[in-house]
Amino acid sequence: MSLRRRLPWALLALLVLAQIGYPLTAGTTRAGLTVATVVIGFGLSVSHALLSRGPRTAAVLVAVTTGGGLAVEACGVATGFPFGGYDYAGTLGPKLLGVPLIIPLAWTWMAWPAWLVAVRLVRGAAARIAVARIAVAAVALASWDLFLDPQMVAEGHWTWLDTDPALPGVPDIPIGNYLGWLAVALVMMALLSAVGGGRVHRTDPVDAPMYALYLWTYASSVLAHAVFLGLPASAGWGGLGMGLVAVPFAVALIRARRR
Template sequence: MSVFKARAPWVLLGALVLAQICYPLTSGATRAAFTVATVVIGYVLSVTHALLSRGPRAALALVGTATLGGFAVEAIGVATGFPFGTYDYSGQLGPKLLGVPLIIPLAWTWMAWPAWLAAQRLPIARWARVALAAFGLAAWDLFLDPQMVAEGYWRWLSPTPALPGVPGIPVGNYLGWLGFAIVLMTALSYLSRVHEPRAGDAPMLGLWFWTYASSVLAHAVFLSLPASAAWGGVLMGAAVLPVALRLVKTAKPLAGVRGESP
């Protein structure tokens, strides 16, 4: 069982990376299928890791806050225009419920868990970890929305004002993401009771760093979206890079200790 716990997240992460590598090499219905596959694999990865590493309480907290909460806020958004602006989804991402493709709340869940675990790596107050995780999750949307709008998976009816170089998405959408991400992370903090890092979190940290680096590369080189590469690279980087630097800093003393002669 312990071997399964250790290997399962890595196997799922490998499958997700492979699906994402295939995405820019395809088009049309095949690309949409890889989009759905990536989200489903990411969802299974995050929920499985939460269950295996922290137990049923954490997994249920993640599903309750990110999956159910994500669906609720998306359904409200489609129906009312709050908090993301007036938008609608095409039919390319599979079946819908209340106007929301069923994979959309899975995407919230997929990235909420690594964002939360990454924040636990910094020696900062609990409220600051909530803020950092929420900001990182919201900044990920600087990659997600431009990419999905370019593919025609969803659209805004009033996409202004927009960020320079990133047309089609109103600035208010990103603020809506940040607002909901703060609510999500606050609830996840209290309900999951996950406030300490563990060695078994490595696959989730790998997912967090891979998502950031691969998004910058894909948008800049393969998807012809240089402005979103820049915006996402800077703003999501503000949440990702401090964690990477912290890991490097803490790893150096350990490497030195292991290198000492007995």
């Protein structure tokens, strides 16, 4: 098996082990494991983009999602736009412009599998297909925050200044935050589509680790929130929201294997 196939699977296995350990720890150990998980996830997505699509695509991915993630988070902390007013605690390591450095890495971690899942689900070269692909990719990324924000707020990593209105059962995060995520995700995916071009659109069996990452994130998040983290409402909302993409994607993969 070549390096481009071995390395993503190895990093995915390491990521899964780190996430399994998350509910078994607490305090500073859990915070350290959170940072390590994000770094591994970032390395997984960027290395996969590099090995499967080449340095240009990897550079575009980092510029759009890491650089863009830092810019939008810094704007959010300073102005409250586009997510609403919030503050980061000092629990996630060093900050730049008021934003923990691992936060923009997290955008990249999930943006790449979200994009590839959309590429697999929405195929074709027509303009309307490209628009649909961007929309699906944006939902695939933004819906992840239905799990992420409740979990991180419960751990005290950041807090919201105004939480009204909020989703039922998730009172500590404003609905506007999720809408902000969707807007940012749409811009990111549009840029990946426009700047990345055809090489980003190409699909290949080598993308299997990213498919597995997305489906693992969905299934493990539902389980963790419902059973281990005491967050049943976010398990439900995340299960519904991320399931809009994850469930049809899983069905499509199962059908493709039966052909």
